[in-house]
Amino acid sequence: MKIRYPDLAPLGWNEWFEERAAECRPGDTIARVVAVDRDLLLVMDPAGTFRAKTAGSYLFRHHLVQELPCVGDWVCVEKDPAGELGRVRAVLERKSALRRRAAGDVVDYQMIAANVDCVIIVQSCHFDFNVNRLERYLVMVKDGGAEPWILLTKTDLVGPEVLASQVAQIRAAGVTAPVLTLSNVTGRGMADLKQILAPAQTYCFVGSSGVGKSTMINHLLGRELLETRGVSGTGEGRHTTVRRELLLLEGGALVIDNPGMREFGLLGAESGMEENFSDITGLGTGCRYGNCTHTAEPGCAVLEAVNSGAISRAHYDNYIKLRQESAFYQMSYVEKRKKDRNFGKYVKSVKKQLKK
Ligand SMILES: Nc1nc2c(ncn2[C@@H]2O[C@H](COP(=O)(O)OP(=O)(O)OP(=O)(O)O)[C@@H](O)[C@H]2O)c(=O)[nH]1
Numbered sequence: 001m002k003i004r005y006p007d008l009a010p011l012g013w014n015e016w017f018e019e020r021a022a023e024c025r026p027g028d029t030i031a032r033v034v035a036v037d038r039d040l041l042l043v044m045d046p047a048g049t050f051r052a053k054t055a056g057s058y059l060f061r062h063h064l065v066q067e068l069p070c071v072g073d074w075v076c077v078e079k080d081p082a083g084e085l086g087r088v089r090a091v092l093e094r095k096s097a098l099r100r101r102a103a104g105d106v107v108d109y110q111m112i113a114a115n116v117d118c119v120i121i122v123q124s125c126h127f128d129f130n131v132n133r134l135e136r137y138l139v140m141v142k143d144g145g146a147e148p149w150i151l152l153t154k155t156d157l158v159g160p161e162v163l164a165s166q167v168a169q170i171r172a173a174g175v176t177a178p179v180l181t182l183s184n185v186t187g188r189g190m191a192d193l194k195q196i197l198a199p200a201q202t203y204c205f206v207g208s209s210g211v212g213k214s215t216m217i218n219h220l221l222g223r224e225l226l227e228t229r230g231v232s233g234t235g236e237g238r239h240t241t242v243r244r245e246l247l248l249l250e251g252g253a254l255v256i257d258n259p260g261m262r263e264f265g266l267l268g269a270e271s272g273m274e275e276n277f278s279d280i281t282g283l284g285t286g287c288r289y290g291n292c293t294h295t296a297e298p299g300c301a302v303l304e305a306v307n308s309g310a311i312s313r314a315h316y317d318n319y320i321k322l323r324q325e326s327a328f329y330q331m332s333y334v335e336k337r338k339k340d341r342n343f344g345k346y347v348k349s350v351k352k353q354l355k356k
């Protein structure tokens with residue numbers, strides 16, 4: 001078929017969207033959502049990035065949270081001739097959707113990202129590796145209509161035989177998704193990863209906190225470059241505080257990186273916690289207090305083990321971090337919003353305690 005909008009192709013446009021672009025009027029601009037900040041959108045078309053708002057007429061006809069534009073969406077925008085806010089009049093059908101179920105009785109979803117071609121599930125081969133959790137992620141990715149890949153990070157921290165056994169465990173579980181390996185420290189595997197990220201394809205990385213996603217994305221981007229680019233003339237305007245969540249890599253691949261990604265797949269992750277940290281939870285039965293949190297209590301067997309070196313400090317830190325997170329993500333969205341700020345403070349105080 002004839003592509004009407006060939007210059008959108010580098011932003012991820014293809015025939016699939018072309019067939020669903022009938023809603024767009026001839027005068028409309030088709031753009032891709034780069035970031036969402038409440039009702040304000042940052043969108044990009046071949047000419048650059050600009051701000052837009054969802055038109056009242058659209059809001060009037062669409063009431064579900066998941067119908068609102070989210071990062072990765074293709075939208076039809078009526079540009080404002082004065083160059084101020086564009087108006088989003090339609091959201092094109094989504095080819096894939098990463099979402100999580102919102103709390104409550106009504107089946108409603110919070111969108112995390114749309115039109116992601118490939119979700120790269122990241123696990124660290126050092127402590128974080130867990131086939132059950134991997135499988136849960138795989139289910140969610142497939143459910144959303146994207147293709148899953150697996151990336152094992154921190155390969156510098158384990159021997160080749162450990163890595164080989166982890167790959168074997170993944171295969172033994174019947175998982176056929178491609179498996180990549182990477183060390184952000186030695187850079188080993190980075191070239192392969194860059195090579196495999198194809199131009200005009202949209203990727204995102206999901207996985208537990210601390211597995212190295214940010215470090216890796218920074219490597220992929222050359223973060224300083226991104227920041228200077230943000231300041232100098234992308235046409236985003238002076239008062240832009242919205243952080244871009246859809247990023248264009250040098251090689252032409254698109255990467256979505258947003259806070260929602262970090263929540264994706266975390267629900268129900270505590271059984272994995274139990275498995276991964278059975279050494280710590282096992283020791284916990286020897287603490288003086290039954291409800292010991294293993295952070296500051298006198299007579300804590302876990303802290304003793306950390307201080308004596310029987311349990312590595314990194315392993316313990318990881319345990320505390322993941323435990324806080326899994327508890328946090330079990331809360332309903334509303335509760336969480338309220339606690340968001342307190343939670344940040346809490347994590348800081350825990351971290352401070354750990355440093356003592
Ligand atoms: N040894 C080793 N450490 C790494 C590697 N990648 C990241 N790290 C370290 O692991 C820690 C966590 O890395 P991040 O990139 O912040 O992890 P993340 O997955 O983005 O974590 P969140 O931002 O919390 O989701 C940092 O101290 C990194 O320096 C790696 O390949 N090898």
Ligand SMILES: [Zn+2]
Binds near residue numbers: 295303
């Ligand atoms: Zn304890």
